[in-house]
Each structure stands twice: as structure tokens, then as C-alpha cells.
Amino acid sequence: xxxYRANLxxxxxxxxxxxxxxxxxxxxEDGIIDQVYESLPQELQSLxxxxxxxxxxxxxxxxxxxxxxQYRNMGIAMDLELLPWLTTxxxxxEAKFADVNYADHIYRRFVxxxxxxxSMRSAVFGTxxxxxxxxxxxxxxQAGLGSRIGLVAMDRNAPDNLxxxxxxxxxxxxxLQQHLSQHGNDDLVQTIVTPRFIPSCTPQMLTALGQLAKxxxxxxxxxxxxxxxxxxxxxxxxxxxxxxGDAYYRYGLFGQQPTLMAHCCYTEGEELQMMKDHHxxxxxxxxxxxxxxxxxxxxRTFLDAGIPVGLGSDVAGGHNFSILxxxxxxxxxxxxxxxxTHGELxxxxxxxxxxxxxxxxxxxxxKVGSFExxxxxxxxxxxxxxxxxxxxxxxxxxxxxxxxxxxxxIRWRFCRGTKLVEPVM
Amino acid sequence: xxxYRANLxxxxxxxxxxxxxxxxxxxxEDGIIDQVYESLPQELQSLxxxxxxxxxxxxxxxxxxxxxxQYRNMGIAMDLELLPWLTTxxxxxEAKFADVNYADHIYRRFVxxxxxxxSMRSAVFGTxxxxxxxxxxxxxxQAGLGSRIGLVAMDRNAPDNLxxxxxxxxxxxxxLQQHLSQHGNDDLVQTIVTPRFIPSCTPQMLTALGQLAKxxxxxxxxxxxxxxxxxxxxxxxxxxxxxxGDAYYRYGLFGQQPTLMAHCCYTEGEELQMMKDHHxxxxxxxxxxxxxxxxxxxxRTFLDAGIPVGLGSDVAGGHNFSILxxxxxxxxxxxxxxxxTHGELxxxxxxxxxxxxxxxxxxxxxKVGSFExxxxxxxxxxxxxxxxxxxxxxxxxxxxxxxxxxxxxIRWRFCRGTKLVEPVM
Numbered sequence: 001x002x003x004y005r006a007n008l009x010x011x012x013x014x015x016x017x018x019x020x021x022x023x024x025x026x027x028x029e030d031g032i033i034d035q036v037y038e039s040l041p042q043e044l045q046s047l048x049x050x051x052x053x054x055x056x057x058x059x060x061x062x063x064x065x066x067x068x069x070q071y072r073n074m075g076i077a078m079d080l081e082l083l084p085w086l087t088t089x090x091x092x093x094e095a096k097f098a099d100v101n102y103a104d105h106i107y108r109r110f111v112x113x114x115x116x117x118x119s120m121r122s123a124v125f126g127t128x129x130x131x132x133x134x135x136x137x138x139x140x141x142q143a144g145l146g147s148r149i150g151l152v153a154m155d156r157n158a159p160d161n162l163x164x165x166x167x168x169x170x171x172x173x174x175x176l177q178q179h180l181s182q183h184g185n186d187d188l189v190q191t192i193v194t195p196r197f198i199p200s201c202t203p204q205m206l207t208a209l210g211q212l213a214k215x216x217x218x219x220x221x222x223x224x225x226x227x228x229x230x231x232x233x234x235x236x237x238x239x240x241x242x243x244x245g246d247a248y249y250r251y252g253l254f255g256q257q258p259t260l261m262a263h264c265c266y267t268e269g270e271e272l273q274m275m276k277d278h279h280x281x282x283x284x285x286x287x288x289x290x291x292x293x294x295x296x297x298x299x300r301t302f303l304d305a306g307i308p309v310g311l312g313s314d315v316a317g318g319h320n321f322s323i324l325x326x327x328x329x330x331x332x333x334x335x336x337x338x339x340x341t342h343g344e345l346x347x348x349x350x351x352x353x354x355x356x357x358x359x360x361x362x363x364x365x366x367k368v369g370s371f372e373x374x375x376x377x378x379x380x381x382x383x384x385x386x387x388x389x390x391x392x393x394x395x396x397x398x399x400x401x402x403x404x405x406x407x408x409x410i411r412w413r414f415c416r417g418t419k420l421v422e423p424v425m
Numbered sequence: 426x427x428x429y430r431a432n433l434x435x436x437x438x439x440x441x442x443x444x445x446x447x448x449x450x451x452x453x454e455d456g457i458i459d460q461v462y463e464s465l466p467q468e469l470q471s472l473x474x475x476x477x478x479x480x481x482x483x484x485x486x487x488x489x490x491x492x493x494x495q496y497r498n499m500g501i502a503m504d505l506e507l508l509p510w511l512t513t514x515x516x517x518x519e520a521k522f523a524d525v526n527y528a529d530h531i532y533r534r535f536v537x538x539x540x541x542x543x544s545m546r547s548a549v550f551g552t553x554x555x556x557x558x559x560x561x562x563x564x565x566x567q568a569g570l571g572s573r574i575g576l577v578a579m580d581r582n583a584p585d586n587l588x589x590x591x592x593x594x595x596x597x598x599x600x601l602q603q604h605l606s607q608h609g610n611d612d613l614v615q616t617i618v619t620p621r622f623i624p625s626c627t628p629q630m631l632t633a634l635g636q637l638a639k640x641x642x643x644x645x646x647x648x649x650x651x652x653x654x655x656x657x658x659x660x661x662x663x664x665x666x667x668x669x670g671d672a673y674y675r676y677g678l679f680g681q682q683p684t685l686m687a688h689c690c691y692t693e694g695e696e697l698q699m700m701k702d703h704h705x706x707x708x709x710x711x712x713x714x715x716x717x718x719x720x721x722x723x724x725r726t727f728l729d730a731g732i733p734v735g736l737g738s739d740v741a742g743g744h745n746f747s748i749l750x751x752x753x754x755x756x757x758x759x760x761x762x763x764x765x766t767h768g769e770l771x772x773x774x775x776x777x778x779x780x781x782x783x784x785x786x787x788x789x790x791x792k793v794g795s796f797e798x799x800x801x802x803x804x805x806x807x808x809x810x811x812x813x814x815x816x817x818x819x820x821x822x823x824x825x826x827x828x829x830x831x832x833x834x835i836r837w838r839f840c841r842g843t844k845l846v847e848p849v850m
Contacts, residue, residue: 079774290758293761293772320829332712
């Protein structure tokens, strides 16, 4: 058993923080949390304690939607909406990843950035290229960061050099899965079935991917109802589907396996009901939805319906990896929705948005994102000394760290009980 | 004449950047820009050059709306809308500034932060307290930062310990003006007439302040049409005014002198026309408008109407002093307006938002915010090396600095030609 002491803050439920001032956290050798304590019980008092003093200790962040090959485009090229943005900026960049050396150059920075910003778990889009995507997975294994890595499938409405066939997409995903299991990998890094989105995938591709997910018991990730023009296009491409979500569902890609769907800015009615019925995750990407002018996802409606929700940076639609900033934007966008609906949709509280970034998003990976007994220890130790020059409560300190802090303030990072060192870049 | 060399980027008009790769800027002894050059003319080649290498050099930022006494509340307490937020969080904090020692403690941090974030010019709300507000002005003078400092006037709908009388407000503003002129001050720091907002000021107060502004030829700053409940309240308080803006106008506080009006989320119709007719500045505070759930100001409409617009951090409604972030939010909020209006109101381009933060906002202070001949040299030297690991254009480097950079990247700061040292905190 290992013991850590710090100001512990986490969200067992979305409605409130649990705060243990100078509390203790006891962690088993396998990285699973045994218990947290306000004061150390008699039987543990002989054990050594790693004491983080007056620092904050919070669960690690989960980034449920991010595109590794778009790292270079982060912070530029945000003058177009989704569909022209993809063809103008995104596809030309992704084509470069046919070169595994370029992939290594960019993916090292990508993995380093996730580490730096405290995203201990992620769900990641690679490209169609098997070598580059394997390199990406290897870098995650080396870093000790948890991830679901998707070899992207596209066989229509993409440049020739960015298309794979259904057979290739299936084979390459199987090979990646095989590679990761040979790694002696402890399942922290796994593959995830990744149709880019309906417009990029023929019915043959979708059918093959749905079968693959089912046969191999793999999770699925994709995009849903991000932009009005995209939704209209899906309607034309899949006239037999009753909604965009149904176009995935008909191929076994909408909750038949654990499923992440990014954006959902315009999800309502039947699609919303299907997400609820099939426990499909909404991945809310508020910075991206602002940057490429998609719109505002009605997160309060999703929460009220009991749909699982997590947060995503969606780099490079999003301009920033920091989940602090995504928490902040999630709250802010919900306040604009609140203003727009004259208060009908209550905005997200701080604890709710923090819960989305930790326990709610973390649930996709198992018992991740909380400090409750049985959870894997993903944690960040925060030194907010420069922000704490006056008499702030611990909850206010957390709030100021979320709004004003950055990567500089994260002093130590744990993923599944292991303290991580800085990945080589 | 002094010569500086760097990658110069500025916006003579809102429609495009002017970029001089490794260009030169020649500055007269009084801090006024003589000329910029792509290459150095013969007659200047004998002069020494301060060479900033491959760094970027851009105009300093202008923060046209910020509350100095709310510095401590930055990043906390954002769970309420404007009116309850004021009474619950803001007024109790402002009352502390009766103690000049507390004022000194907080205002040192405030001025340091403006320096750190590169805001070379600002328009600032103090409190009703003359001693504390004088201390604030002195700290600006010491720092060499340009500012308009307002002694706040409030004589209704405020706690007893946060009210002054019309006579006090006038006397204390005159005394502050007198104090600043005795400083041997070069007019970088001046006072500005500051009714908090209509609900805080009786007709007697507004009348006295309008007269003061006219007699002393002083600029005016206040708040306008930020929040629906506030607008409704003003309608009740000032039934003879045709709109909120007219309530200021009737007392000589709406463009009869140079005037800043923060927010304008719901300005339209007659109020919009009045702002245009009387050249009243809109100060757009997008982070604040998100944080306290006010709404989205239609900036495109204001620009199309020819109304002058600048940007404001509005700390502590805003959670951050960085004008980089305000530029970013201004663009993002304009994209949400674009999505909401189905593309009717085109979103802000990068050059437009940058122009708002520099030349457009700077125009309130004179010839400030550009590198054109005759402008005062307000400038930031940016080291973006860690962001520039691939082949980015200079405009992309600026965009990445705006979206991804922070105070760490500002290496040197100039205000009116003087290179500033770090203010003592």
C-alpha cells in the first residue's frame, strides 16, 4: 500500500465536490485506490507517506476526442466551417502521415502535450496509415498514458491518398490490436473502431466495421451531428436512416458496443432517445464547436436525459489540449445557452463540468476519474501557490486553477497508480 | 531616432495584416513612430539597431474595460447573473478598498498583471474611495502604463458603505485629476468620469457627472445593456428615457464627451443609432458575457454601422487579463452568433479581432495601436520559438501565439516609446 497526502478534491456525483483538506489516499500495489481518509487510521500510521503539503490533488483528466495528426494545425486555419475546413486544411495534413518519420515527429509532440496538460486518458483518431498509427500507439505505451487509438476508416468523399478499403481498415485495425497485445501491454492502450463519419464511409465500410467491432468486442468512436451542412449531407447519403445516429445504428456502430460520438450540437428527438437507449456517449467539444462555427450542444438536455457525457479537446478543431480550458468553455457555452433560452436550460455548475472531465468521461475506461475505493489512481498534483495569495477556500482554489492555471501548475501526474516521467519529445 | 528590427505585424485597417518580415521601425525620441521599413534606407544605416531577430513585434494591447478592485475575485464566483452577482460577490469585495493598505496590496498585483499580459493601455474602474483610487493611479504612473482611471460614482441601490454623494464624486474626481497633473505626469494616466451604471446613480448624480465631464473636458465610461434584467430595471428607473443609452444621453454622458460603454449585448434600434450618431465606443467583453451568462453582443452589426469598438477583459466578470484570450473569445462568440443566425452575421476574422484589440481600441487614447507614422510606439516583442517548430507563415505564427501563447512569450514591452521594467509587486 502507498499513501499520499494532499488537499484531495473529486466528484463522486456531479452535484458537489468531495473535499478532504490534507486528506490521505491509500493505493494498492496494482494502482487501485483502497480508500481515502480525512485522518490516517491507526493501522496505517506506520507506513511512509508521500506528503504533497498544501497542494491540490485531483483526478487526472480524460480527453475523449482528439485527432493526433492534426497537432500541427492547432491554433491556425479556423476561418472555415466543418466541411470545407476538412478538405482545405485537415486532409492535406493527414496525408503527410503516410511518412512514418513525419508521424513520429508530430506524434511525439502530441503525446508529450497530453502528458503536459494532464490528460491521463484519451480517445484518439490517428489516420488511415497503419505504420504511423502503430507508432502513435507505441508512444502511448512508452509514456504510460491510457488511450484508445483509432485507425481511421474512409472510403468515400476523401482524396485518393486518404482512402482505405473496408478490407484494409479491418485488417489494419486487427493488426494494431495484435501488435498491442504482443507488447505485453496491460490494456492501458487499446484500439477502437473509427469510421471517420458517415460521409467518409460507404455502406460496405460501415458494415465491415460494425462486424469487426462486434466480433472483436471493440469500442467505437466517430462524429455526430456537428454541423448543419454535415447533417443535411448525411440525410442525402443515407436516405433510409431516420436520423444521423440511426445511420450508425443500422450498421452496429451506435451503442451495440461502447460508443463515443463527438459533438452532437444538433442532436434531439429520436437521435437523443437512441443515445439514451443505447448508452452512447456524447463527447462535448465546446472549443471546437466555437472555432469552426458549429454551434452549441445542449448538454443540460443530455444530462437530464441520463445520456453519458464526456469532454474532448478535438484538436485541431479545438485550439488547445488543456482540459482546464475545456471545462471552462463547457460552462461558458452552457451559460450562453441559458441566456438564449431565457434560463430554461440551467447552466453547468463547476462540479458538473469537473465531473464531466473526470468521473463521467473516465467511466468510458472503467473505474477511472474519481478517488473512490476501487478506482484506478489517475491523479494530478497541483501547485497553485501563486494563485493563492489571499484567503481562498479549497473549492475556490480549484476554481481559480481551472480558470487561471495552466500546465505549469501540474507538478506530478499519475496514471493507474504509476507516477509518470516526461515523455521524450 | 531609435531603430528596432523584428517581424513587424499590425493592422492599418481591420481587413488585413500588414506584415514586414525582418522589418525596421524608426522611433523618434518622444516615442512617436517615424516610419516602418522593409529594408533600411541609406540615411539610417549608420544608426545602431536593436535587433529582435526572428521574434514578432506587434502593437501593445488595449483593455478598455476592467475593474481593479475585483482582482481578487478573478476566476471565482461565477454562478450568478449580473445583478445578484454584484450584490453577492462584487460589492463586499469593493467595500474593502476603504482601507488603503488593502488597496495597495491588491492594486500592485493588478497593475503588475496588466503589464505582464501586455495591456499597455487600459480604462479602469476603481472604487468610490478617493485614497485607494489615487494609490491605483500612482501605481500606473510608476509602471509607465497608460490608463484612464475612474473614481466610481454610486448613490443608490448599493450598500451604505459603497455610496458617495454627487458632491463627493465630483470633488474626488477633481482631486484625482489635480493630483495627476501635479505628478508632472505626461498625461499617460488621466481620470475618467465613471458612473457605475444607471441603477447605481440618481438623476442628481448623473446630472452632476455630466456637468463635470463637460466642464473639465473629461471622457466618460460606464456599462450598457449587458443583461436583460438590468435593462428592464433601467426601464423602470428611467421611464422618461427612450432606451438605456438615452438615459445616459439625457445627462450628457453618452458621446457628448469621448465615451466607453461596456457590453452592449442587447443594443439595437434607437440605442444603436445613438451610439453611431454620437461616436460612443462599444467595449466588447466576451469572456465576461459568457461567465455571467449575459449573452452575445452583435459585434458585426456594430462594425457594419460604423460604431467604434474595442475589447475589454472586464475582470472579474471576465476571468482573465490576457487580451490574447479576449481576441480569441471575440472571434469564437462571433462564430456562435454566425451559427445562430445561419450565417447572416459573418464572424470576425483574425485581423478584425486583432484590430479591435490594438488600433480600434487604441483610438480612444489617441494615435495608439498601430505602427503607422505618427503613432505612439506601444509594442510587444514576442518569442514564439516553442510554437514555431514547423514551417509556419508569419500570420500563422501570430495566430498560434494568439490561440496558444501566453504571458511567458512576451519578452519586452513598450508604452509610448519607453521600454518598461517589471512593476514592483
